[in-house]
Amino acid sequence: MTTKWSPSSWRGKPIQQVPAYPDAEALAETERQLATYPPLVFAGEARKLKRQLAAVASGEAFLLQGGDCAESFVEHGADNIRDFFRVFLQMAVVLTYAGAQPVVKVGRIAGQFAKPRSSDTETKDGVALPSYRGDIINGIEFDEKSRVPDPARQRMAYRQAAATLNLLRAFAQGGYASLENVHKWMLGFVADSPQAGRYEALASRITETIDFMRAVGITSETHAALRETDFYTSHEALLLGYEEALTRVDSTSGDWYATSGHMIWIGDRTRQPDHAHVEYCRGIKNPLGLKCGPSLEADGLIRLIDLLNPENEPGRLTLIARFGSDKVGEHLPKLIRAVEREGRKVVWSCDPMHGNTITAAGYKTRPFDRILKEVQSFFEVHQAEGTHPGGIHVEMTGKNVTECTGGARAIRDEELQDRYHTHCDPRLNADQAVELAFLVSDLLKKGRAGQPRKKVANGW
Structure with a gap:
């Protein structure tokens, strides 16, 4: 039997990944x-996202979740936000068309400031200092002053999140996200790609569809659904004092909501069922x-x-699988079977990033072929089990960085040093992110081949 919950009840539980504030x-x-x-x-926005995720859980939509590994204070600016949003929308259009389903768009943005670490300390040249845990906690510079956890950073993170959200809302609802705009950007990617021929057919079909809609009077000027889109924010709920402070009662329902983001997740390192992070999130x-x-074993997953989600509410819980490209077949089927056997309603999403990190030329990197292999294996397992591969969860940027090797431009190990800008883990660059969307679109098309077409909701 669970104990009575309050926004602060997590403080009476054991906790992992907690910074030592002096x-x-x-x-x-x-x-x-x-x-x-x-x-x-706002609570109403979170409820709307939950309804859209319920459609994913029932196989009628697809979840695209992505963004920075860890947002930084120094890289905060309108250009970076715009570039990310632009690439993210290109991915969404490709997936929407290929899957013939709505794509639920959730960014790792406007709150993804804290990072779990495998060690409490980092050592360089014989000097040991506290590990960098994200800009909301301490600084990335390797000196004693920067690495001391500073509570004032939480206020800085809040203000940055507010500014980021303000711009994202304007982009999503102000015409920048119109279908015509996004398609033009995608055509530019296809034209510049070394594998243009591979993507040209799909891009041409989308062009024909847009031209047809325009011919019959369906344009972004006449239909708001073509010039606006729903976009939501998410982050890992790691720094629980910050989360508690932004937990508020919804005046219309009396329920508690985290108002730091629309969706929050529990990391693989903090999912102990009797610990603080699960206590807060429940x-x-x-x-x-x-x-x-x-x-994670099947029995442990069912307990979590x-x-x-004790009420088995569709859209409430997304299970984000992150095994590594060579381990999906070993671990994912038993989890799916347990969930199906118990009749639990969940969204299944694939994180192909965190299980595929290696070190090359002195840098942490992720080979693109391993990322793609994990996604392919995820889809194959779901096809074999008769379940819906509901989404992907990726770390990405709108910039032309060199952090993940491979892809159409074949970034090599020795090129990682050219534009390696991440504050934590390696991210897909803009080209690699859109390329991944095209490759996932092939998997979506294969998955729906021969299936009866389902009604697509208004909007893209």
Whole structure:
């Protein structure tokens, strides 16, 4: 039997990945201040996302979730936000057309500031300092002052998230996200790609569809659904004091919501069922994600599902599989079978990034072919089990960085140093992200071949 929940009940539980703040009173004062700040998102938006994710759970939509590994203060700017959003929408259009289904768009943005670490300390040249845990906690510079956790950074993260959200809302609803705009950007990618021929056929079919709609009077000027799109934010709920301060009661329902983002997830390192992160997340009504790594057994997964979604509500819980390209077939089928056997309603999503990190030429990187292989294996397992491969969850940027090797432009190990800008883990660059969307679109088309067409909701 579970105990009574409150936004602070997590404080009575064991906790992993907690930073050691030297000034407890300064931390408490920061949390008191944050509790007076306006919410970043609203309960009605989170409920709308949950309804859209329910369509994913029933096989009638697809989830695209992506963005930075860890947002940074120094890279915050309108250009970076715009470039990410532009690439993300290109991916969504490709997936929407190929899957003939709505794509639910959820960014790792406007809140993805904290990162779990495998070690509490980092050592360089014999000097050991606290690990960098994301800009919301400490600085990336390797010096003693920067690595001390500073509560004031939480207020900086809040303000950056608010500014980012403001711009994203304007982009999503102000015409920038129109279908015609996004398609023009995609045509530019196809024209410049070394594998243009591979993608040209799909791009041409989308062009023909848009031309037909325009000919019969269906344009972004006449139909709002073609010039606006729903876009949601998400992040890992790691820094629970920050999350608690931004947890608010919805006046219309009396339910508690995390207002730091529309969707939050629990990481693979913090999913212990009797620990603080699961305790916090079980009480809020937002859509939740749960990272599922190789160490998660079927019985443990069912226990977590029962804690996080006891009412078996469709759209409430997304299971994000992150095994590694060579381990999907070993681990995913037993989890799917357990969920199906127990009748649990979940979204299945594939994170092909975190299980495929290697070191090459002195840099952490992720080979593109391994990323693609994990996605392919994810789809193959779901096809074999008769379940819906509901989405992908990727770390990506709108910039032309060199952090993941391979792809159509065949980035080599020795080129990683050219534009390696990440504050944490390697990200797909703009070309690799759109390329992945085209390759996933092939999997979606294969999956729906021979299946009866389902009604597609308004909007893209």
